[in-house]
Amino acid sequence: MSLTPPYHQALTERFLQVVPHVRELGMSIVDLQTEGIHIRLPYREEWLGDVVHGLIHPGIISTLVDSGSGLAVLARLENPEPIATLDLRMDYQRPALKDLALDCRAEAYRVTPHIVFVRATVWQTDESKPVALSQLAFMRSSTSKKRVV
C-alpha cells in the first residue's frame, strides 16, 4: 500500500469539503489515483425521477459524472489548476434502480496543453453492467500562466 501523495490528499479534502453541491449530495471518494478515480453516491429517496417505477433520475447521474470527471482531470494534472467542463455526453445503458448506491469511475485518458478528454462509467452493483457511459472534454486554464509572466 502506498501513501497518498500530498496533492492527492489535498484534492480529496478540497473535493469533499469545498465543493458545496458535492457536500450536499454526500458523495465519497472510494479511490483516487493519477490514472483514474472512483467515487460513490449513496442512495437517497430524493434521487428518484419516477416514484411509481422506483427509478433514479438521470439528472443526478450527470451530476455524479461531472463531479467525478472533474476530479479525474485534477488527479491526472497533479497540480491545482482551474478547469471548466466544455461538454458532456451521457449514454444511458439501463435504468438506475432505487435503494442502490451509484458508483462512478472516471479516467482522464488524454491531456493536451489546453484540453483534457475524459471517459466515465456509472454502475450500481455490477461494473460490467453500467447504468451510463459518458464522454467529456474539459478546458484547462494553463494558458493563463503565460499571461501572468
Added chain:
Amino acid sequence: MSNAFSEARRIARESKNYNALTALMPYARFIGVKLLEVDGQPRAQLPYRPSLIGNAQMPALHGGVTAAFMENAALMQLLLQMDETRVPKSIDFAIDYLKPGRPEDIYADCKISRLGQRVAHVAINCWQRSPDQVIAVARGHFLLTSTE
C-alpha cells in the same frame, strides 16, 4: 386508464399547479425546479441557492446541476405535452457549456424538434437574466411509451 402521471398531468394542465407532477419526481423537487408558463410556452426555473455551487472560488453553479436541470426540463415538457403514462426513458443526453453559471437563477426552454413513433428529440436552451444570455445548450433522445 388513469394512472398517477396522467392524473398529475391533468391537474397541471387544468390549474397550472405542478406539485402533483413534481411529487412523482422527487429529484426535481430536491433541486427545486419550478415550472412557469410564458406566452403559452412552458419554461423551467431553478431558483438559486448556495448549495448548488460547484466551484466556490469563481463562484459558479455545478455543471452537473445545469445538465440535470436541463434534462429534467425536457422530461417534464414531454410529460406535459404528450400523453405519456410514465416518465420517458432517457436514451442519451449531450450538453455544451458556453459560459459558467453565475450564482443566480437559471431558466430552461425546451423545443421538441422531432417526434417519432417511439423516440423524441428535444433541444434545450439554458440561460440567465434574459433568454439571449445562454449559458448552455443541450439535446437529448427520449424513448416514449404512449405508443406501446
